[in-house]
Amino acid sequence: MRSFAALYAALDETTRTGEKVAAIRAYLAAAAPEDAAWAVYFLIGRKPRQVVGTRKLRAWVGDAAGVSEWLFDECHEAVGDLAETAALLLPPPTRTTTLPLHRWVEERLLPLAGLDEAAQRAALREFWDELERGERLVFHKLITGAFRVGVSQRLVIAALAELGDIAPATVAHRLMGAWQPSAAQFRGLVAAESSEPAASRPYPFLLAHPLDTEPAELGPRDAWQAEWKWDGIRAQIVRRGGQLFVWSRGEELIGERFPELAPVAGRLPEGTVLDGELLPWRGDQILPFAELQRRIGRKNLTRTILAEVPAGFLAFDLLEHGGRDIRERPLGERRRLLEQLVTPLAGDALRLSPIVAAAGWDELAALRADSRARNVEGLMLKRKAAPYGVGRVRGDWWKWKLDPLAVDAVLVYAQSGSGRRASLFTDYTFAVWEDGALVPFCKAYSGLTDAELAEVDRFVRGHTLERFGPVRAVTPELVFEIGFEGIARSRRHKSGVAVRFPRILRWRRDKSPADADHLDALRALL
Amino acid sequence: MRDPLIKSTERGLYCAAGDFYIDPWQPVDRAVVTHAHSDHAVPECAHYLTTAPGRELLALRVGEGADIQPLAYGQPIVHHGVGVSLHPAGHILGSAQVRLEHRGEVWLVSGDYKLSPDPTCAPFESVRCHCLISESTFGLPIFRWAPPAATMQDITAWWQANQQAGRTSLLLCYALGKAQRLLAGLDPERGPIYVHGAVERCNAVYRAAGVPLPPAPPVLDAARAAAFERALILAPPSAQNTPWTRRFKRPVRGFASGWMQIRGTRRRRVVDRGFALSDHADWPELLAAIAGSGAERVLLTHGYAQALARHLREQGLDAQPLATRFLGEAGGEEDVHPDMSESPDDAAPDADDTRESDDLQDMLESPADERGRR
Numbered sequence: 001m002r003s004f005a006a007l008y009a010a011l012d013e014t015t016r017t018g019e020k021v022a023a024i025r026a027y028l029a030a031a032a033p034e035d036a037a038w039a040v041y042f043l044i045g046r047k048p049r050q051v052v053g054t055r056k057l058r059a060w061v062g063d064a065a066g067v068s069e070w071l072f073d074e075c076h077e078a079v080g081d082l083a084e085t086a087a088l089l090l091p092p093p094t095r096t097t098t099l100p101l102h103r104w105v106e107e108r109l110l111p112l113a114g115l116d117e118a119a120q121r122a123a124l125r126e127f128w129d130e131l132e133r134g135e136r137l138v139f140h141k142l143i144t145g146a147f148r149v150g151v152s153q154r155l156v157i158a159a160l161a162e163l164g165d166i167a168p169a170t171v172a173h174r175l176m177g178a179w180q181p182s183a184a185q186f187r188g189l190v191a192a193e194s195s196e197p198a199a200s201r202p203y204p205f206l207l208a209h210p211l212d213t214e215p216a217e218l219g220p221r222d223a224w225q226a227e228w229k230w231d232g233i234r235a236q237i238v239r240r241g242g243q244l245f246v247w248s249r250g251e252e253l254i255g256e257r258f259p260e261l262a263p264v265a266g267r268l269p270e271g272t273v274l275d276g277e278l279l280p281w282r283g284d285q286i287l288p289f290a291e292l293q294r295r296i297g298r299k300n301l302t303r304t305i306l307a308e309v310p311a312g313f314l315a316f317d318l319l320e321h322g323g324r325d326i327r328e329r330p331l332g333e334r335r336r337l338l339e340q341l342v343t344p345l346a347g348d349a350l351r352l353s354p355i356v357a358a359a360g361w362d363e364l365a366a367l368r369a370d371s372r373a374r375n376v377e378g379l380m381l382k383r384k385a386a387p388y389g390v391g392r393v394r395g396d397w398w399k400w401k402l403d404p405l406a407v408d409a410v411l412v413y414a415q416s417g418s419g420r421r422a423s424l425f426t427d428y429t430f431a432v433w434e435d436g437a438l439v440p441f442c443k444a445y446s447g448l449t450d451a452e453l454a455e456v457d458r459f460v461r462g463h464t465l466e467r468f469g470p471v472r473a474v475t476p477e478l479v480f481e482i483g484f485e486g487i488a489r490s491r492r493h494k495s496g497v498a499v500r501f502p503r504i505l506r507w508r509r510d511k512s513p514a515d516a517d518h519l520d521a522l523r524a525l526l
Numbered sequence: 527m528r529d530p531l532i533k534s535t536e537r538g539l540y541c542a543a544g545d546f547y548i549d550p551w552q553p554v555d556r557a558v559v560t561h562a563h564s565d566h567a568v569p570e571c572a573h574y575l576t577t578a579p580g581r582e583l584l585a586l587r588v589g590e591g592a593d594i595q596p597l598a599y600g601q602p603i604v605h606h607g608v609g610v611s612l613h614p615a616g617h618i619l620g621s622a623q624v625r626l627e628h629r630g631e632v633w634l635v636s637g638d639y640k641l642s643p644d645p646t647c648a649p650f651e652s653v654r655c656h657c658l659i660s661e662s663t664f665g666l667p668i669f670r671w672a673p674p675a676a677t678m679q680d681i682t683a684w685w686q687a688n689q690q691a692g693r694t695s696l697l698l699c700y701a702l703g704k705a706q707r708l709l710a711g712l713d714p715e716r717g718p719i720y721v722h723g724a725v726e727r728c729n730a731v732y733r734a735a736g737v738p739l740p741p742a743p744p745v746l747d748a749a750r751a752a753a754f755e756r757a758l759i760l761a762p763p764s765a766q767n768t769p770w771t772r773r774f775k776r777p778v779r780g781f782a783s784g785w786m787q788i789r790g791t792r793r794r795r796v797v798d799r800g801f802a803l804s805d806h807a808d809w810p811e812l813l814a815a816i817a818g819s820g821a822e823r824v825l826l827t828h829g830y831a832q833a834l835a836r837h838l839r840e841q842g843l844d845a846q847p848l849a850t851r852f853l854g855e856a857g858g859e860e861d862v863h864p865d866m867s868e869s870p871d872d873a874a875p876d877a878d879d880t881r882e883s884d885d886l887q888d889m890l891e892s893p894a895d896e897r898g899r900r
Contacts, residue, residue: 012789013798067667068840074833075668080790088668088787422790450794 001097001104003027004039005135011149020151024159035101037181040189042147043156044175048105050145051113052120054082057144060121064128065089077470080422083140087133097130102181109142154391164190169204169390176251177201199241203273203319203327204390205234205249208380208397215361215400218381225331225384226356226364227316228376229399231289231486232279233296237261237313239268240323246278246313254278257296259306260349261313267345271323274338275388276315276353286375289500290488315342316353319388327388334388371402377485378402404483404501405525407517408508410438411478414460415471417445425460425472426453428504430482432495434519438476441495441522442484447504479511480504487525497522531608531626531633532659534849539635539659543628544608546575548635558610560637561621562587563702577612579648580620582731583702599648615639616650617805618703619732625653634819636660638828640804641811642674645710646703646737650815658821659848662812664784665826665834669808671784677803678711681780684799685758688778689717695758696777698766698797702728703805704782705760706739712758714740720754721745722761722770745773766797784808816843 007027011020024043028036062072067089079085099108108127112120131139141147154168157175161168174189177200218224235254238245244265246255255261258278268274280287280295287309295301295309318338319327326334335355342352356379358364368379378401386396409430417426427445431438448456456478463475483505490498496519508515532541538550546556553570560566561576562583569588576584578596585594597603599622602611609627617638624635634655641650671677681697688695699705701724709729712719719742721729726744733739745759754774765771766779779797784804786792792800807815812834816824824845826835831847838845 012793015796065667068837071667071833071837074830075666078666078830079668079788084789085668088670418790421794422788424794 001099001101001131001135001139003031004035004101005138007039008138008149009134011151017155020155021159021162024151024156025162028159028163032100032102033183033186034181037183037186037189038102038105040156040160040175040186041181042142043149043151044153045148047145047147048110048142049113050143051109052124052143054144056117056120057082057086057140060124061086061089064125065091073469077416078423080416080418083144083146084137086140087136090128090136093129093131095130096132099130104139105142109139112143160190164192166190166193172204172390173201176204177245177247178253199243200238200245200253202236202238202245202247202251203275203325203388205236205275206317206388206390206397207392208399209392209394211381211398211400215364215381218398221358221360221364223384225335225382226358227353227380227382228356228371228374229378229380229401230277230279230286230314230353231375231377232277232292232314235276235278235313236319237265237268237272237274237276237315238320239265239270239272242270244268257301258311258313259301260311264345264347264349265313268341269322271320272341273318273320274313274315274342275317275319276313278311279314280309280311282310288375288488289486290498310348312349312351314351314353317388330385330387331382332384335384368400368402401485404485404503404505405487405499406481406483406505407432407521408479408511408515409441409482410476410513410516411456411474411480412438412440412476413471413473414456421453424453425457428456428480430480430502431476432517432519432522434495438513439495439519441493441497441519442482442499442502444480444482444502444504447483448507452507476513479508479513479516481506481508487522489526495519495522497526531628531631531657532635541608541626544606544610544626546605548624549637558612558624559584560615560624560635561618563618563638563700566637575610577620577622579735580622582734583618583620583728586727586731599651613651613653614648616641616644616647619647619706619735619737621647623651623653625655631656633657634659634821636815638663638806639815640807641815642671642808644674644707644805646706646732646739652815652818654820656821657823657825658816658819659825659827660812660816660819661806661828662826662831662834662847663806663829664804664808665812665830667809669784669787669804670810671787671802671804671808674711674803677801678708681708681711681782681801681803682713682716684778684780684801685712685716689756691778692755694754694774694777695780696771696774697758697760697780697782698763699760699782700805701725701762704803705729705762706732706737707805708760708782708803709739709742710737712740714742717756717758718753720757720759722759722765724762724765725760745770763795766795 007023010023014020027039031039058072062069075089076082076085112123115123128136157168157171160171170193179185234249236247238247244255244262245253246258246261248254280292291309292311295305298305315338318334318341321337339352342350346352356367358367371378381398381400383396389396409432411428412431413429414425415427417424427443429440429443431440459478460472460474464472465475466473482502484499484502486500488498489496529542531543532539537547537552537554539548546558547554548558549560549566550557551568553568555572557571557574559574559576561580567584567587574584574592574594575597576594578598581594581596585592597612599612599614602609611625612622613625615621615623615637617640621637623637623639626633632655634653636659638661639650685695699708705725706729719740721742721744723744723746729739771777780799780801781795781797782801782803784802784806786800787802822844824838824843825848826845827848835845835847
């Protein structure tokens with residue numbers, strides 16, 4: 001645990017990717033394979049389920065530290081991180097331990113889940129007394145299911161590839177799908193290139209970058225394949241070993257959530273992997289994403305909801321064909337094979353993502369302007385000659401989204417942020433006018449520069465009207481332009497609307513609250 | 527019921543009976559100054575009273591021509607019937623707590639203070655009083671400093687690791703107080719130590735006062751980048767991201783401040799490493815100092831005043847936050863955010879200017895930053 005906590009601190013202390021890779025590699029090289037396996041598991045963002053609720057943790061830490069509930073909350077607000085607050089408040093340990101990471105996880109952390117409350121609490125008291133501050137921080141993050149570390153999967157892959165002297169793509173592929181950390185698994189992870197992939201394993205998703213230039217700068221129009229940018233759930237369908245696996249980009253198996261797929265996708269030939277998007281549609285009409293969310297939110301997929309929001313898979317790429325990994329072949333060729341494969345099977349549950357035909361960039365731009373009416377987010381531009389790369393390769397796939405919808409809204413509530421925004425009021429609620437009153441309609445956290453955040457923070461402190469725990473009601477004075485990707489009716493929101501991906505586009509210093517938009521302006525966008 | 531001996535006014539803490547201010551923030555006729563940090567010492571007062579060991583630092587802050595009356599620690603004087611004496615606060619060289627006595631009632635203004643050991647200044651002295659006005663910058667139980675010797679060891683180990691990587695250690699710290707405390711704890715045998723001009727000016731005053739500091743020439747006098755490879759550089763936070771730091775090749779940046787106790791603050795400062803070394807009292811020290819004063823009434827100022835006051839009330843004390851100039855919220859200042867008063871961009875005095883920025887303001891870079899309000 002000690003060296004893993006030291007690795008966590010080292011990763012936290014540098015922003016240079018080279019140093020991060022070096023730190024991970026050094027840890028993995030020195031660690032026993034069973035420890036290294038868990039470290040990789042945590043570093044790539046897999047985490048054990050929460051074993052201790054945050055409310056319990058608060059209460060027990062407060063008790064052990066002799067800190068009352070309100071004082072704990074004040075501290076939490078200042079620190080902006082529960083695990084860290086708890087680590088800082090607890091009295092110093094009286095013992096030390098050299099118990100290795102895998103034993104901490106397997107013998108102490110995971111079994112906590114099976115204990116009753118009194119036993120959990122007693123166990124934590126024992127553990128705390130053996131852990132110093134940095135170890136406690138990591139431990140708390142692990143037991144509350146909040147473990148996150150500032151490294152991308154790419155960096156972990158780079159470190160593993162260096163360690164095993166193998167291709168990063170091989171490592172990436174080995175990390176996909178379901179696996180349990182163990183010494184053998186770690187050895188397999190860094191073993192020399194070999195063997196067939198495990199039956200269920202998907203390929204790393206190729207991700208697009210936002211287009212930040214004029215499309216004409218990409219060169220000739222016919223070097224690029226244009227498709228709609230669908231607003232659904234990115235997924236891969238893996239057909240191997242007589243089985244069918246549907247993977248989300250978050251590497252979750254989600255086949256059960258989409259029973260429609262089983263019959264038709266089951267007819268795919270053995271050794272096929274499709275990349276595409278899960279979408280709600282009825283007939284030829286794509287439904288808004290909010291509809292799909294309604295369905296995802298259900299515990300039980302009732303016949304009613306399946307009928308109300310039918311969904312299917314829209315295939316746009318072919319990664320494995322006849323049991324062979326064809327990702328290195330150019331998109332043009334993959335597309336031909338994809339069409340041959342999917343066209344005969346196409347129906348309500350499986351379709352081909354159509355190619356958007358347009359002779360020139362201008363014509364394409366005109367079609368893009370129409371995206372909202374089609375319930376798509378814009379266009380995807382894919383280089384026909386490009387292979388299917390690993391991760392966020394720049395230059396081959398571009399997302400050319402529509403500009404966001406926007407309204408001017410007034411800052412009404414603020415709350416302090418977490419992490420690097422701890423102790424700063426950076427999480428805001430915005431309101432628009434309705435019948436002479438301000439009605440909150442969304443929260444937004446991003447879009448301001450550090451200097452602007454500091455300024456708003458000062459404003460909040462100087463203009464607090466009321467405090468509700470960590471939330472401050474402020475004088476409605478500051479106006480911001482709020483952008484969002486989509487809007488839908490909502491019964492759960494006071495305003496009656498829910499917006500998708502709201503963020504601050506800019507601070508409208510030129511506007512006073514009276515100039516802010518009315519709720520009608522939002523309704524008009526529905 | 528008589529008027530309180532000290533009141534909070536628009537210009538700062540005011541003693542009506544003696545007609546003088548303590549650490550005023552606007553020019554006044556008579557100012558008693560606890561120490562020379564910029565949030566405690568304003569220029570252009572007609573008359574200053576401060577400690578004898580703090581006199582030169584105050585002169586550096588408010589100007590050589592100022593009328594500054596030095597007073598030895600513990601020596602009482604009487605002004606308009608108010609007994610005044612200054613007592614060591616352990617914050618920086620010459621820092622004082624101000625004890626006022628009037629008609630049998632004793633008030634104590636703590637100024638900034640700490641109880642942990644510091645070889646560069648006289649140790650904090652516990653003074654009994656009826657009413658205590660205490661700072662509360664770090665008034666939350668998350669603030670518990672490690673023993674300073676352990677933190678100095680961490681800094682030394684960090685320096686050593688940077689040396690092995692062939693990189694310069696750039697340690698940001700307040701130029702007055704923190705820098706000298708660090709210097710006094712560093713081992714000059716380990717490698718060359720250089721300082722920013724702002725630090726150098728304060729060092730000169732400390733050395734003249736007889737505080738032993740290891741040799742630490744200003745960066746100006748040193749040679750090229752190669753000379754700094756194994757070096758540790760002490761510079762004020764405002765030097766971060768200025769052209770001045772360009773002379774060091776890929777420096778590793780550290781920051782020594784109590785605020786580094788919180789990871790979020792360090793990450794926001796964009797430094798590689800934080801060392802929680804503070805010249806302010808931590809939570810246990812605040813509680814110890816307040817209990818040691820025997821005060822029945824406690825007024826709190828700076829930092830987490832509300833939280834500390836509430837905690838003290840729960841312990842049965844009459845405690846309140848003291849309204850001060852950093853207003854905005856009823857009863858005090860929660861304005862504790864250490865870094866945002868100084869955005870890195872503002873700190874660059876002149877983007878094209880590669881000379882050292884060592885104007886007076888910069889030189890006496892104040893721990894207002896450490897408090898977050900300036």
